[in-house]
Amino acid sequence: MKIIVHRGAEEIGGNCIELVSGTSRILLDYGAPLGASPEETVLNIPGLYEKSADPVLGIIISHTHHTHYGALLARPIEPGVKVYMTEIMEDVIRITAKMPRDGKKLPANIHYFRKGHKFIVGRFVITPYLMDHTAAESFAFLIEADGKRIIYTGDFREHGNKAAAFKQFLAAKTGPVDALITEGVQADIEKGPAEQDVMAEIESKLKDRRGALYVMCAGQDIGLLASMAMIAKNTRRFLVVDGYTALLLERVKALAQKQGVDLKIPSLETKFLCIIRNLATQRIYQLSEYNETFVRMRPKMYGWDWVRDNLPRLIIPVRANSQLWVKEQIDDLRGAAFLYSDWETYTEEAGMMETLKWFKARPLEVVPTPSTGHAYFSAIRKLAENKKPRYIIPINTEHQEKFTATFGKRAKVLKNGEEFTLD
Ligand SMILES: [Zn+2]
Structure with missing residues (x-):
């Protein structure tokens, strides 16, 4: 089996790995590089277009996350190329892709996979494993062909709201592994606190505060939204989201339910969840296929006067461009606090850095939190000790040296486009 990391071998973002077995070729992820224009995301891979x-x-x-699928939307791919994802992922991408004014369409040839269910593509046998990460759903894959086994981690962590998923992945019998292709976005951080502990600290700090709490939170970070909902409940506050987030929460919950899973996440049934009328909400309202959901959203919509009158009782997740409506509609930041992670790269959603800069420049009490979306190096180490791969190939990282220093010759640091054949 041959491995070619087309992009992401030397940088964060734009992940794309090709696996070749005989004449069978597949790609793992087709992401957009950070800050790239749509055309810049396109890779010149034979047979793709x-x-x-x-x-x-x-x-x-x-x-x-855009860094893992974004290039798919830049230009229509050859219709014969099948695209594999879960039903929830398709919905999340479809809704997200329609948010910009020049909304994009997903390729038509989409096939679903399910957690733990093997599927076959050419000579490859692929098993998806649910992982703990900040996207709505995130998977690692065991890929078998030619008597060889590769694990691709996707993005993961062991300290978030789905920590159990990482434990299950360690416990999974994957057989002898030839290569572990692992993300290393935060490989420079050896170990940090668990999200649960961070949330408990935030809650205790928030108890006596008389002002709004703004939280940096990507639109898809369902885990963080769930944590914020819990804090809202315990501190008798409202969780304020826009139509985009409300729709995502509702869809993810409904689709999980369809599969018999009851996700503990906020939804339109949540009493203290309210929806504001910003641009994202207006945009979402134009998607006629979700009319049924909008009918249920309506009673939860609140005007800006209500928001201004109730600021001390609100938890407001903010993301790319939120500063625009905060500035225009609220402008009163008295007593408010701003919560963000110093460690988080905020690069998986375009425009997040601008928002971070804007809030940091305001006279807000800043509550730094070390919660992060990616694996601490201790988790990568744990995975390598558990799966005992012959080779460890870092991807989605700028910390290759950490891998070489830790794993010696087993660390196979590749360059973008370099071929590596498993013997
Ligand atoms: Zn990610």
Whole structure:
């Protein structure tokens, strides 16, 4: 089996790995690089945009962060190329892609995979494992072909709201592993606190505060939204979201329910959840296919006067461009606090850095939190000790040296485009 990391070997973002077995070729993720224009995201991979004797059989998407699927939307791919994701992922991408004015369409040839269910693409047998990460759903894959086994972690951590998923992945019998392709976004951080402990501290700090709490939170960070909902409940506050977040929460919950899973996340049934009328809400309202959900959203919509009158009782998640409506509609930051993570890269959603800069420049009490979306190095170490791969290939990282220093010759640091054949 041959491994080619087309992008992401030397940087964070834009992940794309090709696996080749005989004439079978698949891609793992097809992400957009950070800050790239749509055309810049396109990779020149044979068979991806035109018919070919050696076609790309499938693209397997690990999760719904732009850095892992964004390039899919830049230009229509060859219709014969199958795109594999879960039903929840398809919904999240579809809704997210329609948010910008020049809304994008997903490829038509989408096939679903399910947690723990093997599927076959050409000569590859692929098993998806649910991982703990900040996207709505995130998967690692065991990929078998030619008697070789590769694990691709996607993005993961062991200290978040789905910590149990990481434990289950360690316990999974994957057999002898030849190569572990692992993310290393935060490989420079050896160990940090668990999200649960961080949330408990925030809650205790918040108890006596008389002002709004703004929280940096990507639209898809369902885990952080769930934590904020819990804090809102315990401190008798409202959780303020826009139509986009409300729709995502509702869809993720409904689709999980369909599979018999009752997710503990806020939804339109949550009493203290309220929806504001910003641009994102207006945009979402134009998606006629969700009319049924909008009918249920209406009673939870609140005007800006209500928001201004109730500021001390609100928890307000903010993300890319939120500063625009905060400035225009609220402007009163007295007693308010701003919660963000010094460690988080905030790069998985375009425009988050601008928002962070704006809030940091305001006279707000800043509550730094070390909660992060990615694995501390201790988790990567744990995974390597558990799966005992012959080779460890870092991806989605700028900390290759950490891998070489830790794993010696087993660390296989590749360059973008370099081929590596498993013997
Ligand atoms: Zn991610």
